[in-house]
Structure formats: C-alpha cells, structure tokens
Amino acid sequence: MKILITGGKGFLAGRIDNFLNKKKLNTILSSRKKAKNIIKINWNSQKKLNDLCQNIDVIINCAGLDVHGCKLKSKAFKINANYPLNLFKAAKINNVKLFIFISTFHVYKKALLINEKTSLNKQGIYTLSKIEGEKNLLKEKKSNTKLLILRACNLFGYPIYKNKNCWNLLVNSIVKNLIVNQKFKINSKENNYRNYSSIESFCEFIYNIILSYSQKKKLPKIINYCSDKNLNVKEIYKIVSKAIKNKKNKVFFKHSNIKEVKKVFYKSLYQNKFKKIKDKFFNKELNKLILYSKNSF
Numbered sequence: 326m327k328i329l330i331t332g333g334k335g336f337l338a339g340r341i342d343n344f345l346n347k348k349k350l351n352t353i354l355s356s357r358k359k360a361k362n363i364i365k366i367n368w369n370s371q372k373k374l375n376d377l378c379q380n381i382d383v384i385i386n387c388a389g390l391d392v393h394g395c396k397l398k399s400k401a402f403k404i405n406a407n408y409p410l411n412l413f414k415a416a417k418i419n420n421v422k423l424f425i426f427i428s429t430f431h432v433y434k435k436a437l438l439i440n441e442k443t444s445l446n447k448q449g450i451y452t453l454s455k456i457e458g459e460k461n462l463l464k465e466k467k468s469n470t471k472l473l474i475l476r477a478c479n480l481f482g483y484p485i486y487k488n489k490n491c492w493n494l495l496v497n498s499i500v501k502n503l504i505v506n507q508k509f510k511i512n513s514k515e516n517n518y519r520n521y522s523s524i525e526s527f528c529e530f531i532y533n534i535i536l537s538y539s540q541k542k543k544l545p546k547i548i549n550y551c552s553d554k555n556l557n558v559k560e561i562y563k564i565v566s567k568a569i570k571n572k573k574n575k576v577f578f579k580h581s582n583i584k585e586v587k588k589v590f591y592k593s594l595y596q597n598k599f600k601k602i603k604d605k606f607f608n609k610e611l612n613k614l615i616l617y618s619k620n621s622f
Contacts, residue, residue, distance in 0.1 A: 326539065327380060328352045331412065332387030333363050336494075336524070337427060339485035341385060344528035350535075353381075356388075368408045374415035383423045383535055384416050389458075392431065393493050395451040405454035410461040417468040423538050424462075425531065428476045430520070430549065430591055432456050439591045441476075441547050463546065471538065474547045475531070478591050482524030482610045483617035495558070496521060497614065499565045504618045508575040509562075520591035521561060522552035523610030533599045542598075549593035552604035557588075568611050 328345060332338030333356020342352050355377065359365035366388075367373040378384070386409050395401040409426055416424045432455055433439050434446045446452050459474050481496030492501050502509035530550055538544055556564075566574050596602055 326350060326382045326535075328383040328385065328535070329355060329378065329381045330385045330387060331355050331366060332389070333358065334360065334486035334488065335387055336482075336484050336488050336491035337480075338385075338387040339488070340482065340524045341387065341528050341531060343485050344525070345532060345535075348532055350532075368404075368411065371411060371415065374411055375418055378412075378415040378419040378421055381416070381419060381421050383425070383538075384412065384421055385425045385427070385531065386412060387427050389427070390451070390454070391490055391493065392449075392451040393490070395449075395454060398450050398454075401450045401454040402457055405451075406457035406461055409458050410465070413462055413465060413470070413472070417465070417470045421470050423471045423473065423535065425473045425475055425534070426458065426462055428455050428459055428474050430476055430478050430551075432459070432476060435589075437589055439549070439589070441545070441549055441594050459547075471544060472546060473534065473544055475534075475550055476547065477527060477550045478520035478522050478552065480522055480524050480527055481614065483614045495519075496561060496565060496611070499562060500569070500611075500614050500618050501622060503566065503569055503571065503574045504615070505622050507571065507573050516557050516559065518555060518557045518589035519561075520551045521554040521556060521607075522550070522604050523606040525606035525610050526552060526604045529606075530596075530599065537599055545595050548595050548599075549591065551591045551593055551596065551602060552607070553602050554604055554607060555588060555590050565611065568608070569615055 328350055330338050330342050330352055333354055342354050345352050353364060355364045355366040389405045390401055413424055431452045432445050434444045436443050445456055462472055481494050484491045491497055499509050527550060
C-alpha cells in the first residue's frame with residue numbers, strides 16, 4: 326500500500342507520516358517546497374497532480390491554511406477549497422482507493438451537542454473556505470475513489486519538523502508560554518468548552534480508517550474526530566500547569582466569566598465503529614510536548 330500525504334513538513338503531515346511509518350506503511354510526503362525526503366507538489370498543474378497520484382492507494386490531504394493564515398479570502402479559498410478539488414480529480418483519474426480530506430470542527434455552529442448532523446457555521450474566512458472545500462469534493466461524481474471528510478477537534482502535540490504554526494494550537498501555546506514566560510494570557514472565556522485530543526490518538530484513528538477500508542468496511546462520507554476530553558479552557562489549563570510542575574506559573578483570562586455554562590459535547594455518529602473515543606495517549610503526548618518545549622525554547 327502506498328500513501329501520499331500532502332502538507333510536507335506541517336504539523337499534521339509530519340506526525341501522520343511518522344506514525345504510519347512505524348506501522349510499516351509506505352508513505353510519500355509532498356510539499357510546495359522541495360526538501361529532503363519530500364516530493365514537490367505543483368498545485369497549479371493538473372498534469373503534475375495526475376503524475377503525482379500514479380500508483381497511489383491512499384491520499385491524506387493535510388495541506389491548507391489554518392485559521393491564523395486565512396487573512397485573504399481569495400487565497401484561503403484557493404488553498405483550502407480549490408487545491409483539494411484538483412488533487413481529488415487527479416486521484417479519481419488514477420483510481421486511488423481512498424482520499425481523506427482533513428477538515429475541522431470549526432465548520433459547525435455552536436450547540437450543546439455537536440455531531441455530523443449539526444448545522445454549519447457560515448462565518449469567518451477559515452470556516453467558509455473549509456466548508457467550500459468540503460462542498461467541492463462532495464459535488465464530484467461518484468468514482469472508484471472513496472472520499473472521506475475528517476472533521477478534527479482541537480489537537481495538540483509535539484511536531485516532527487520545526488513548525489511555527491503548531492504553536493498557535495491552544496494546548497501547545499499554553500505549554501510554550503508557561504515554560505518560556507511562566508505566564509500566559511488566554512483570549513477565550515475560561516468556561517468555553519472544547520474537545521481536545523493528542524495528535525498520536527488522531528494518527529491512530531487515521532491508521533484504523535485505512536485498515537478498515539482495506540478490509541472493505543463501509544465508511545461514511547463525513548466523520549467527526551473527537552476524544553473523551555470535553556473540557557473548558559480553565560480545566561485544560563489546570564491539566565497543563567500540573568503536568569509542568571511549576572507553582573510559579575500564572576494564567577490570565579482576557580474575558581473571565583465565573584458564570585456556569587452547560588457543557589458542550591463534540592461527538593461522532595460513526596467514530597466508535599473504527600476506534601474507541603478514549604484518548605489513551607493524552608498524558609503521554611502532553612509530557613512529550615512539555616519535554617520538547619523545554620529542549621527547544
């Protein structure tokens with residue numbers, strides 16, 4: 326089995342590639358910039374994309390701009406919506422068996438219980454570009470290439486390659502700032518609930534998805550990836566601070582709010598078919614992230 330992963334030295338691509346390699350799967354990393362052990366991908370040439378997809382069994386599209394990179398609407402839609410469609414067309418021409426598009430929980434409207442049937446949010450450049458990317462793929466005619474849209478929750482963990490964008494992730498950002506500055510200012514309200522998962526658990530889920538499909542198990546078109554960690558921002562900070570074991574650490578909330586709110590659950594109608602939602606790697610990932618940060622900053 327040959328697996329193409331786009332996004333090169335990005336946080337997701339690097340960790341997924343590393344995990345699948347440990348499972349003895351044959352992976353190929355691609356990026357817009359050529360580097361050692363990474364193939365250059367030309368998103369603007371359909372012919373080059375067609376050539377890249379030859380003899381590929383699975384494509385995992387991790388390439389794209391995150392919420393912080395989506396400043397210009399035209400650029401965001403080009404990279405997050407148009408590029409994946411061009412790659413999917415190339416995948417279909419080459420009879421790639423499975424195409425996984427990494428999306429985000431940001432596409433949903435706020436609700437106490439979020440699953441694949443929850444209404445979509447129509448605000449924000451990042452959100453809109455991801456929704457457009459999903460729609461473009463879903464509109465394509467049926468083929469031998471199975472499409473799977475994976476809407477991930479808040480991931481955290483250490484990077485394989487040096488990557489500045491991964492430090493925008495909330496848990497990563499808290500860890501880095503507490504180690505470097507022994508303090509951190511959080512812009513979110515302390516009682517805002519989110520779903521958190523280690524990147525290792527996310528990689529294992531993708532691995533299980535690939536195995537399930539190779540064993541000809543049916544997959545839905547859209548799956549929410551989530552864990553058992555539905556926590557508010559204050560709770561996740563306490564977990565991180567305790568793991569760092571520094572009593573001098575301080576956190577400040579820009580919008581402090583002691584009023585109790587109902588817990589929000591980010592769930593999936595399908596995930597239990599492929600993996601238990603319990604994140605068995607959570608503490609181990611957090612400790613590795615702390616060690617990585619201490620050695621890097």
